[in-house]
Amino acid sequence: MKNRARILAYPYIVWMIIFIVVPLLLVLFYSVTEGNINDPSSLSFSLKSYTRVFDIMYLNVIWKSFKLAIISTLFCLILGYPVALIISTVKARYKNIVLMFFLVPIWMNFLLRTYAWMSILSPNGFINRLLTFLGLPPLQIMPGQTAVILGMIYNFLPFMVLPIYTVLSKIDKSVLEAAMDLGANKIVTFIKVILPLTVPGIISGITMVFMPAVSTFVISQLLGGGKELLIGNLIEQQFTVQRDWHFGSALSIILMIMILISMAIMSKVEKDDGNGGAPIW
Amino acid sequence: MVKFLKRFYLTLIFIFLYAPILVLIVFSFNESKSRGYWGGFTLKWYVELFRDRDILKALYYTFLVALLSSIISTVIGTFSAIGIHNMGLFTKKMALNINYLPVLNPDIVTGIALMTLFVSLNMRLGFMTMLISHTVFNIPYVILSVLPKLKQMDKNMTEAALDLGATPSYALRKVIIPQIMPGVITGALIAFTLSIDDFVISFFTTGSGVTNLSILVYSMAKRGVKPSINALTTLMLLTVVILLLLINKRTTKGDELIP
Numbered sequence: 001m002k003n004r005a006r007i008l009a010y011p012y013i014v015w016m017i018i019f020i021v022v023p024l025l026l027v028l029f030y031s032v033t034e035g036n037i038n039d040p041s042s043l044s045f046s047l048k049s050y051t052r053v054f055d056i057m058y059l060n061v062i063w064k065s066f067k068l069a070i071i072s073t074l075f076c077l078i079l080g081y082p083v084a085l086i087i088s089t090v091k092a093r094y095k096n097i098v099l100m101f102f103l104v105p106i107w108m109n110f111l112l113r114t115y116a117w118m119s120i121l122s123p124n125g126f127i128n129r130l131l132t133f134l135g136l137p138p139l140q141i142m143p144g145q146t147a148v149i150l151g152m153i154y155n156f157l158p159f160m161v162l163p164i165y166t167v168l169s170k171i172d173k174s175v176l177e178a179a180m181d182l183g184a185n186k187i188v189t190f191i192k193v194i195l196p197l198t199v200p201g202i203i204s205g206i207t208m209v210f211m212p213a214v215s216t217f218v219i220s221q222l223l224g225g226g227k228e229l230l231i232g233n234l235i236e237q238q239f240t241v242q243r244d245w246h247f248g249s250a251l252s253i254i255l256m257i258m259i260l261i262s263m264a265i266m267s268k269v270e271k272d273d274g275n276g277g278a279p280i281w
Numbered sequence: 282m283v284k285f286l287k288r289f290y291l292t293l294i295f296i297f298l299y300a301p302i303l304v305l306i307v308f309s310f311n312e313s314k315s316r317g318y319w320g321g322f323t324l325k326w327y328v329e330l331f332r333d334r335d336i337l338k339a340l341y342y343t344f345l346v347a348l349l350s351s352i353i354s355t356v357i358g359t360f361s362a363i364g365i366h367n368m369g370l371f372t373k374k375m376a377l378n379i380n381y382l383p384v385l386n387p388d389i390v391t392g393i394a395l396m397t398l399f400v401s402l403n404m405r406l407g408f409m410t411m412l413i414s415h416t417v418f419n420i421p422y423v424i425l426s427v428l429p430k431l432k433q434m435d436k437n438m439t440e441a442a443l444d445l446g447a448t449p450s451y452a453l454r455k456v457i458i459p460q461i462m463p464g465v466i467t468g469a470l471i472a473f474t475l476s477i478d479d480f481v482i483s484f485f486t487t488g489s490g491v492t493n494l495s496i497l498v499y500s501m502a503k504r505g506v507k508p509s510i511n512a513l514t515t516l517m518l519l520t521v522v523i524l525l526l527l528i529n530k531r532t533t534k535g536d537e538l539i540p
Contacts, residue, residue, distance in 0.1 A: 004449055009364025009376065012357060012420070016379050019417045023394035024382070026401060083294050086287045098291075100525050105298045107521040111480055111498040112514045116301035118502060119308070119511075126304050154297070215387035218480060222502050232389050239393050239485065249397075252390045259387065 031249035049250035065230040068145065069214035072152035076209045077202065080160035088168040106158045114151055114222050121147050143225025151219040159208040167201030203270045207263060215255060231255055302518060309511035326512040333509055339497040346493065347476035350415035355469040358423025363457060365424065366431040383418045391418060392485035399486065406488030414486040415476045422475065423468035430464035
């Protein structure tokens with residue numbers, strides 16, 4: 001049975017090679033070549049696309065993508081952790097309904113959510129009308145970095161709250177009671193017991209927010225008004241407007257490598273914490 | 282005091298989450314085209330929404346692609362998960378690692394990689410390429426939700442069925458599939474929602490007049506705001522709330538809500 005059941009996966013193995021492995025290899029191939037993509041004989045090996053990235057203009061874009069992604073991830077963590085903590089203490093009867101209403105916005109189309117912010121932040125949008133109505137000076141947040149960060153926090157906050165909430169709801173209540181019985185007050189219990197136990201949730205929350213934030217081009221395009229270029233916008237432009245697949249591929253490879261490095265660092269942090277958690281005694 | 286602070290904070294977060302949507306809902310009934318200025322109550326944007334051929338076409342493609350790709354990926358994903366589950370240690374690890382790539386990779390990389398493949402194969406970007414791409418990123422999620430159920434299953438069950446004279450395909454239908462059904466359903470639901478909500482991958486892999494809702498909203502939003510999108514948002518929110526309330530009622534035990 002075991003041997004025969006294995007056959008069921010063979011079509012998918014072929015599928016994976018065609019639609020997952022080959023496309024990535026193609027991107028890698030285009031990143032290390034130059035020439036006309038429509039004429040295979042004109043392609044030759046070149047690292048020009050990678051050296052182009054070191055232009056100060058592009059380095060700035062990459063730096064800004066990371067900066068904005070880190071800022072919005074931090075905000076999501078600071079705003080989201082208390083939310084997860086509060087939802088986990090809500091009475092069982094109301095917990096589902098609170099959780100549901102927290103989830104409704106992420107079930108809405110991502111583009112519509114970003115569009116919603118666009119229409120309230122734009123120079124003659126809702127907020128500025130309200131401010132003028134109250135006799136206050138209008139705000140100039142959109143287009144701009146603040147609007148992009150706001151859009152990221154708004155779209156990705158639930159991705160931070162959910163994993164932390166899941167870990168929190170699995171914590172054994174008797175552990176907390178034991179801490180209290182042993183004389184720890186609420187704050188000490190939180191710092192010494194709850195926080196270390198939720199590290200895995202925090203880590204997956206950070207990855208789930210940081211990844212889409214660093215690679216987005218929609219939020220920066222719509223809320224940054226096309227002026228706040230991020231690495232995602234650069235890649236998108238190479239494939240749609242500029243038609244420079246070589247440079248676009250090189251940028252994609254760089255984005256992938258940087259994400260892999262950040263994820264490796266995160267998992268190392270988690271492991272270190274796991275080892276360092278024990279000697280508290 | 283603590284209780285008050287908790288409620289206050291949660292309320293603030295909920296205002297943050299819902300305020301933009303509520304503003305859109307209010308302005309979907311606004312007579313005046315400009316935002317921030319109230320020109321009286323009207324339903325004309327809803328009428329316009331259902332007259333707008335582009336929006337209707339995009340809605341049609343969104344649901345068609347989501348339905349087809351979630352069905353295809355649930356079928357392929359379920360069988361492949363059973364196959365992968367029975368593989369040797371090394372091949373299993375390899376297969377799972379490759380399967381994990383579309384989940385780990387940023388959407389934009391998956392999108393441009395698939396586009397590169399389709400163009401290199403001289404395929405015309407359109408409905409077919411979009412459907413394939415959605416299936417490509419959906420299958421891994423189906424496999425990842427079916428595999429844990431296979432692991433939980435008692436191995437002896439299948440063997441018992443075979444010993445009792447069931448053919449392998451009969452054992453598959455009557456023993457394995459019923460036991461992994463919860464995982465299959467979860468996988469199908471994840472696939473459907475991912476497909477409905479997808480923008481980035483569709484954006485790069487579609488062409489020749491085939492757009493989904495996200496692409497349409499993106500191109501409209503780039504050009505400026507159109508009040509019929511407000512009406513669309515209102516209807517979408519209504520659908521989501523009704524669906525979630527129904528699911529919540531069905532699963533009184535809850536917790537299954539989290540995707």
